[in-house]
Amino acid sequence: MLERILLLAFSAALSVSAIQVAPSLGAECIGVQVPDSVKVGKEDLVLNGLGIRKATVFNVKVYVAGLYLPEKSGDGDKIVGSNGPWQLDLHFVHDIDASDIRDAFDEGFETAADNSLSALSTRIDALKSQMIDFTEGHVLSYAFDPATGTVVNVNGKSGAPIEGADFAAALLKISIGPKPPNEDLKSGLLGGKCE
DSSP, X not given: OHHHHHHHHHHHHHHHHHHHHSOOOOEEETTEEEOSEEEETTEEEEEEEEEEXXXXXXXXXXXXXXXXXXXXXXXXXXXXXXXXXXXXXXXXXXXXXXXXXXXXXXXXXXXHSTTOHHHHHHHHHHHHTTOOOBOTTOEEEEEEETTTEEEEEETTEEOOOBOOHHHHHHHHHHHHSSSOSOHHHHHHXXXXXXX
């Protein structure tokens, strides 16, 4: 009888242990599901947060963005200044023309690049040249590996790396810097609610 009780207790402990080590299924925001981790170069990155990019006075939801970092952080300045690997995935929930995305980059870099806009101009043009007309369900990703630069991936197709930690920092600062396109995007990416 004692052996049976010990066996049941041991089995229950194994079951609880298995539940605790089971992998997470990721996160979800307005119907968009994302993985809880990605790999950039040799680094495993964890999901820091999800935010929604809203546009126009009507707050049209354009995409759900997911930010991946080596470890979670709510400090945008620290993340931008770390020069560590990161990935930002944009999951489109609304159609948007390539020309509108290029215009948004012009506006975003003008705000985020401070006094280095002219030094970044050729690399910004390289980024803008990879843009397409995005429709619902498309994914645009930026992955920064300090060893190689920023790789832009459009629906699974990657371009040549864009060199420079200064470029990567300015690109990331567009979303989580002092003047993001909308505050909900920034707060979500920094670990707040995705709303």
